[in-house]
Every structure is written in C-alpha cells, then in structure tokens.
Amino acid sequence: MTELVVIRWLCLAVPVALTVVLWRRSPERGWEWRQTPPATAGADGNRRAGAALLGFLFAFVALGVTNQLAMSVGWWSFAPVVGSFLGVPLDLWIGWALCWGALPVLLSGRLLLWVLTCAWLDLLLMPRLDGLVQLGPHWLYGEVVALLLVLVPALLLARWTLERRRLNGRVILQLTTFTGLVLWLLPSAVMDQGDGSWSHLLDGPVWRTSLIVQLMALASVPALAAVVEFAVRGRGTPYPWDPPERLVTTGPYAYLSNPMQASVVVMLALLALGTQSWSLALATVGVVSFSRFLADPHEREQLNARQPEWRAYDREVRPWIVRRRPYQPQxxxxxxxxxxxxxxxxxxxxxxxxxxxxxxxxxxxxxxxxxxxxxxxxxxxxxxxxxxxxxxxxxxxxxxxxxxxxxxxxxxxxxxxxxxxxxxxxxxxxxxxxx
Missing domain, CATH: 3.40.30 (Glutaredoxin)
Structure with missing residues (x-):
C-alpha cells in the first residue's frame, strides 16, 4: 500500500469514524450522566443528526465550488488520481466536508474556536499532502476564501438548524445547498458516468443558452414561492429535520402538494435538453418515479400521523395534477x-x-x-x-x-x-x- 493510498484512506476514515462516534456519544443518545427524557431525547437527537447532515451537505457543495475556483485561479490543484470527481479526490472531499460541516455541530463549541481550529489544521496539513495536493504560491488567499464562504456558513447553518434560530438565514443557506446539489452536482455526476456535457449548454448558441436559462428561471418560481410559504406561513423550512410548525396549504400548495419536486423535475428536464444528455433525462424520470412511488407514500403516512387536517387536504390536492381552483380558506x-x-x-x-x-x-x-x-x-x-x-x-x-x-x-x-x-x-x- 503506497503512502498516497494511506493518506487518502485516512482523510476519509478518520472523519467518518469521528462522526459516527460523536453522534453515538451525543447527550440525546443517553451516554452522558445528564440524560434527556426519552421523548425529548429522541426528537433532539434526530434534530442534531439532521443539523449535522445539513452542515455536511452545505460544506460538500460549497467546497466543490471553492475547489473549482481554486483550481481555475491557481491557488491549488489535485493529483489526477482514481476516484476523482470534478478534479477533486472524492474521499478527500467527503472527509473535508465532514470536518467542516458535521463534526462541529456534534461536538458543539464556539464558532470562533472552530474557525481557528480548522484554519490551524489546514495550515498544518495542506503543505504535508504534497502527493495529493499541489499548492500554488497564493494558496493562503484560497484558504481565507474557503473559511469565509464554506466553513463559517456551514457552522452557522448547522447551529441555527439545531437551535431553530435565524429562520431567514436557514432558508437562504438551505436554498443554496439544495440548488447546488440538484442543479449542479447531480447533473455533473450523471454526465460524468453517462453522456452529455455542460459545454453543450455553455458554449452553444447564445439564443439557446438564454432560452434554457430563462425557462429554468420561470420553472423555479413555484418552488421558490413554496419555500417562502413554508417560512412565512409555517415558520419552518422544506428540510425534513427543520419542518414548518403547521401544515401549509396556501401558496403553491393550494394547487399542488409537491410544487418543489415538480419545479425540480422541469428544471432537470430543461438541463437535460440543454446539455444534450440522455442520461440526465433518464435520471429525471428516476426522480419522478422515486417521488411518486417511494417519497410520496412515506410522506403521506407521516403527515397522516402528525397532522389531522392533512387527510382533508390530501383528498383535494394531488401531487402531480394541478388544481384549476385553489384549496384556499377565506x-x-x-x-x-x-x-x-x-x-x-x-x-x-x-x-x-x-x-x-x-x-x-x-x-x-x-x-x-x-x-x-x-x-x-x-x-x-x-x-x-x-x-x-x-x-x-x-x-x-x-x-x-x-x-x-x-x-x-x-x-x-x-x-x-x-x-x-x-x-x-x-x-x-x-x-x-x-x-
């Protein structure tokens, strides 16, 4: 086993092991002497796990963007090794996102302390990953950008989600996270293993690129309005571990019970057309099938158990068929x-x-x-x-x-x-x- 393989293995295994151990040892799991009552412990434990997952997802997306920027301006680059995605070793990417997104909320601690600790670890470790990471002369500029645009927002998002504070901030950062996941990372992964390319969209005729982008913007309106409705009427977010405090049946939900999924499907279909990717078109069909046959029944079961008014709403408003008139109170x-x-x-x-x-x-x-x-x-x-x-x-x-x-x-x-x-x-x- 070469030194490079060992380094890559440690970059993934250590953060994963720490994440699992810290989650198992969290107060909500009952391993500390000040135990939370069982009912509260389960809810708090789920919320902490959800906050850690959300912090990881934001860090994963933001690190992907930051690494693309760093490689384009020469701050740093990565060795062309097996298991890379978008030019970044995937094991290093995942471990990095766990350290910056999941571990802080599981360990708690002050924001400034985490920023200083992560900055110190990066300054210590980055120059020692010479076989995996090639640093440019101005890599410290990239480090500052990563700390400000990745670490700090990831810490805030996870902490706010855990404590149910700063609703507007949570909504904006969640929207950034899932937009990056669905409209950039997912299509990139599909096209990496299948056909199609971003160049077909970005380097094609200007009129076609403009048309696709404008249609996608129009398709995003129901999803954006649904997110706003969750925040304004429900005082929550679309994230399952940060849900609204009450059932939301207004706005786009007065016409369709899954406006966000519908918008995503239309936007992915437009991306498949713009990138000329049959693989992405097939993945879009898979998204519809997953939502229709797996996600929707599970969601209905959960809402039936928690929200008595859901049954009346579910009888009137369908997931994929738009009502001609709104399901709307006076x-x-x-x-x-x-x-x-x-x-x-x-x-x-x-x-x-x-x-x-x-x-x-x-x-x-x-x-x-x-x-x-x-x-x-x-x-x-x-x-x-x-x-x-x-x-x-x-x-x-x-x-x-x-x-x-x-x-x-x-x-x-x-x-x-x-x-x-x-x-x-x-x-x-x-x-x-x-x-």
Missing part, C-alpha cells in the same frame, strides 16, 4: 374606493374569479393608519401593498396564481413596489371609520 382584501388605481385593480382581480376572497373598501377598515392595499389571511397573516395584490391573485386559477407567486418573491416584490410607488401607486392617507 381571506380578505382591502382596497380603497377613492383611488383610481385601486378601483382598476379591484376590477382586474374580480375578473379573474377569485375563490375564498372577500374584497372590502379600505375606508371601512377599523384600524387607523391603513395607507396601502391590505390582505388579511385566516391565520392572521397581513400583507400590504403589492404583496397584498400578489396574495389576491393566488385565489384565482393557476395562471394568475403563478403571477402572484412571482410578484410575491422577496427580491421581486420590493423592486416592483419601488417602481410602482414612483409611478403614483404609493401609500395614501385614507380616513378610517368604525363599521
């Missing part, structure tokens, strides 16, 4: 009767045939200070301005609902609201009176 929209733009907006919304939406004059709203259109949901959700109009569109057919999802996205809505305000659609002072 909500209210307040629009001014003395504003020309508001009356025109009301006429437009009414022409779409909204379901479960009552439109009231804003002048009758009982709280003083209403200055924009207001949407009030049955769960207490209040959205004003363009966001209220976006929510109102989601009470109509799937076409208008799609417009509402797009208008309501966190980046899109503030920009369009600013433009609308500049064109005379800004806040207005309205007299409020008691009913």
């Amino acid at each position: 909500a209210e929209l307040y629009l001014s009767e003395t504003c020309t733009i508001c009356t025109q907006t009301r006429a437009l919304i009414e022409s779409t045939g909204p379901r479960g939406l009552t439109i009231n004059p804003a002048e009758t709203y009982t709280v003083v200070g209403l200055r924009r259109a207001l949407y009030v949901g049955p769960d207490g959700l209040r959205v004003s301005g363009l966001g209220a109009i976006a929510r109102a569109f989601q009470h109509s057919g799937p076409g208008w609902a799609y417009v509402g999802w797009l208008l309501g996205l966190p980046v899109v809505r503030p920009v369009l609201q600013l433009l609308l305000d500049g064109m005379g659609g800004g806040a207005r002072d309205l007299p409020a009176r008691s009913p």
Whole structure:
C-alpha cells in the first residue's frame, strides 16, 4: 500500500469514524450522566443528526465550488488520481466536508474556536499532502476564501438548524445547498458516468443558452414561492429535520402538494435538453418515479400521523395534477374606493374569479393608519401593498396564481413596489371609520 493510498484512506476514515462516534456519544443518545427524557431525547437527537447532515451537505457543495475556483485561479490543484470527481479526490472531499460541516455541530463549541481550529489544521496539513495536493504560491488567499464562504456558513447553518434560530438565514443557506446539489452536482455526476456535457449548454448558441436559462428561471418560481410559504406561513423550512410548525396549504400548495419536486423535475428536464444528455433525462424520470412511488407514500403516512387536517387536504390536492381552483380558506382584501388605481385593480382581480376572497373598501377598515392595499389571511397573516395584490391573485386559477407567486418573491416584490410607488401607486392617507 503506497503512502498516497494511506493518506487518502485516512482523510476519509478518520472523519467518518469521528462522526459516527460523536453522534453515538451525543447527550440525546443517553451516554452522558445528564440524560434527556426519552421523548425529548429522541426528537433532539434526530434534530442534531439532521443539523449535522445539513452542515455536511452545505460544506460538500460549497467546497466543490471553492475547489473549482481554486483550481481555475491557481491557488491549488489535485493529483489526477482514481476516484476523482470534478478534479477533486472524492474521499478527500467527503472527509473535508465532514470536518467542516458535521463534526462541529456534534461536538458543539464556539464558532470562533472552530474557525481557528480548522484554519490551524489546514495550515498544518495542506503543505504535508504534497502527493495529493499541489499548492500554488497564493494558496493562503484560497484558504481565507474557503473559511469565509464554506466553513463559517456551514457552522452557522448547522447551529441555527439545531437551535431553530435565524429562520431567514436557514432558508437562504438551505436554498443554496439544495440548488447546488440538484442543479449542479447531480447533473455533473450523471454526465460524468453517462453522456452529455455542460459545454453543450455553455458554449452553444447564445439564443439557446438564454432560452434554457430563462425557462429554468420561470420553472423555479413555484418552488421558490413554496419555500417562502413554508417560512412565512409555517415558520419552518422544506428540510425534513427543520419542518414548518403547521401544515401549509396556501401558496403553491393550494394547487399542488409537491410544487418543489415538480419545479425540480422541469428544471432537470430543461438541463437535460440543454446539455444534450440522455442520461440526465433518464435520471429525471428516476426522480419522478422515486417521488411518486417511494417519497410520496412515506410522506403521506407521516403527515397522516402528525397532522389531522392533512387527510382533508390530501383528498383535494394531488401531487402531480394541478388544481384549476385553489384549496384556499377565506381571506380578505382591502382596497380603497377613492383611488383610481385601486378601483382598476379591484376590477382586474374580480375578473379573474377569485375563490375564498372577500374584497372590502379600505375606508371601512377599523384600524387607523391603513395607507396601502391590505390582505388579511385566516391565520392572521397581513400583507400590504403589492404583496397584498400578489396574495389576491393566488385565489384565482393557476395562471394568475403563478403571477402572484412571482410578484410575491422577496427580491421581486420590493423592486416592483419601488417602481410602482414612483409611478403614483404609493401609500395614501385614507380616513378610517368604525363599521
């Protein structure tokens, strides 16, 4: 056995062994003298394991991106050995991601301590992996980039997930993680073993690349809106170990029970077309089959056990068939009767045939200070301005609902609201009176 083989084996075996041992010795497993009550221990143990897995996945994706950047600018490169993926030895990649993503949440400890420890270990070990890693003259710049863009976010994501803090931060980092996994690493792995190439998409005619990218952006809207709905209405995320606190049946979920999977399938199909990969097309069919015959039945069983209202929802909303009308509880929209733009907006919304939406004059709203259109949901959700109009569109057919999802996205809505305000659609002072 050569020295290089031993190094690669240790780079994978040591982090894997530490991860398994530390998970088995975690307080939630009952190996410490301060034991958690059994019911709480199981839930906390699952959450810690889920946080560790999520930290690992983020680190794995982010390290892949960082290594591609490092190799392109000459910070470092890797020896062309068997078992490499995207130019990186896979065993080293996995061990690195475990050390930076999973182990910290299993060991706990302060963020700064972990950053300093990992930086010290890298400074100590990287120059000694000479047979596996070739360092460039400016490799320390790459080390700083990796610490800031990989280690710190991975630590924060795992810690926030474990402690259920910083919901917006968790959502953004999870979205980054699974976008990288599904739209970059998965297609790359499939094409590495099959046919197709990124060059067909990136180096092809500009019009074709632009068309594929734009169609993928449009296909992503239901998934992005579903993630927002989980955060806003459910106070949770799509990650199984960080779920919403309540059943979410609004937004895209009023039309389809698996909008995220549907968006992913469409985007993968477009990628298969753009990269000219029959292997990726076949993998897309596999994703649909897995979701339809394995994931969906398991999810239904779990939700039936935890959420009594799930059964009524499941009877009305299907996983792969879009409803023509939303599964939507009653909500209210307040629009001014003395504003020309508001009356025109009301006429437009009414022409779409909204379901479960009552439109009231804003002048009758009982709280003083209403200055924009207001949407009030049955769960207490209040959205004003363009966001209220976006929510109102989601009470109509799937076409208008799609417009509402797009208008309501966190980046899109503030920009369009600013433009609308500049064109005379800004806040207005309205007299409020008691009913």
